Amino acid sequence: MERLDRFMARANAAYYATHDPFKDFTTAPEISQVFGEILGAWAAVTWDLIGRPDPVLLVEAGPGRGTLMADALRAVALVAPAFHAAAQLHLIESSPRLRSIQAERLPGATWHDRFATVPDGSLLLLANEFLDALPIRQFVQRNSRWFERFVANGQFVEAATVPPCSDHDGEGIREINEPALDLARSLGQRFTHYAGAALFLDYGPEHSGFGDTLQAIREASPADPLATPGSADITAHVDFASFAAVARHAGATTQGPVPQGKFLARLGLFQRTDRLARGQPGERAVALIDAAQRLAEPNRMGRLFKALAVCHPGCPPLPGFESA
Numbered sequence: 001m002e003r004l005d006r007f008m009a010r011a012n013a014a015y016y017a018t019h020d021p022f023k024d025f026t027t028a029p030e031i032s033q034v035f036g037e038i039l040g041a042w043a044a045v046t047w048d049l050i051g052r053p054d055p056v057l058l059v060e061a062g063p064g065r066g067t068l069m070a071d072a073l074r075a076v077a078l079v080a081p082a083f084h085a086a087a088q089l090h091l092i093e094s095s096p097r098l099r100s101i102q103a104e105r106l107p108g109a110t111w112h113d114r115f116a117t118v119p120d121g122s123l124l125l126l127a128n129e130f131l132d133a134l135p136i137r138q139f140v141q142r143n144s145r146w147f148e149r150f151v152a153n154g155q156f157v158e159a160a161t162v163p164p165c166s167d168h169d170g171e172g173i174r175e176i177n178e179p180a181l182d183l184a185r186s187l188g189q190r191f192t193h194y195a196g197a198a199l200f201l202d203y204g205p206e207h208s209g210f211g212d213t214l215q216a217i218r219e220a221s222p223a224d225p226l227a228t229p230g231s232a233d234i235t236a237h238v239d240f241a242s243f244a245a246v247a248r249h250a251g252a253t254t255q256g257p258v259p260q261g262k263f264l265a266r267l268g269l270f271q272r273t274d275r276l277a278r279g280q281p282g283e284r285a286v287a288l289i290d291a292a293q294r295l296a297e298p299n300r301m302g303r304l305f306k307a308l309a310v311c312h313p314g315c316p317p318l319p320g321f322e323s324a
Contacts, residue, residue, distance in 0.1 A: 036071025188250025261302020
């Protein structure tokens with residue numbers, strides 16, 4: 001019998017070590033180059049707003065193939081050369097296979113297994129679909145009693161436990177992502193000493209909720225998350241409210257969450273896409289526009305996905321969050 005978060009961590013580590021995840025699912029940077037370009041511009045403008053620290057650590061958590069950061073750096077080299085020169089690239093990635101792919105696209109980066117080893121200093125952190133893959137614990141409340149979920153032989157097994165929280169009265173499942181909350185706490189503590197901001201784009205509700213959101217993708221189709229560990233990507237929805245609350249309690253301020261569609265539109269997603277599409281062959285232009293719509297339309301990725309910023313106290317409104 002294995003606690004759910006430990007099962008999930010072990011299964012995902014095996015999956016990312018042996019599989020190409022982008023054969024099973026597609027993330028925003030792989031959908032459109034504009035996504036990485038405008039996030040690079042976001043980082044450059046934010047750097048200016050926080051006082052242009054030099055050097056500044058430019059960190060990406062969960063960089064995948066390195067597509068987002070490669071697009072971001074290409075854009076800022078053209079439009080913000082001073083920021084490009086000041087940035088020191090750090091990548092948080094535990095998969096040796098993915099590190100080797102990233103090294104080809106992002107030479108000169110420094111890699112870390114976890115945020116704790118990123119050096120002290122001012123930083124800008126980007127994280128797209130990173131929090132959802134961190135392992136969760138699940139607690140079930142029935143008849144005023146709490147049980148924790150474990151995994152045994154491909155099925156859930158429950159064991160009585162002390163209440164994980166006191167803000168719920170009734171029946172249902174509560175999910176807690178301890179590694180995500182640890183990251184929020186670490187960012188909050190860092191931002192009491194150094195200027196900076198961290199931008200998270202991920203999927204989940206704007207407010208804390210209850211329910212089972214554990215899911216898995218295998219060969220591009222939904223799968224049983226408990227079956228054949230290591231053969232599927234297992235994720236869960238992000239609890240943005242709890243993440244932000246922990247960051248604020250540790251000393252940071254937060255901006256958002258804002259629906260991803262609204263956030264990207266404010267950053268110029270459609271204007272940049274239109275410029276890119278001009279002069280392209282018809283099918284290529286249509287594909288570029290459809291990619292932007294996929295990222296932003298409410299019935300696609302625009303509403304379920306959210307943008308949240310964690311930053312130092314006194315940080316001014318950041319791009320995309322001005323009217324949040």
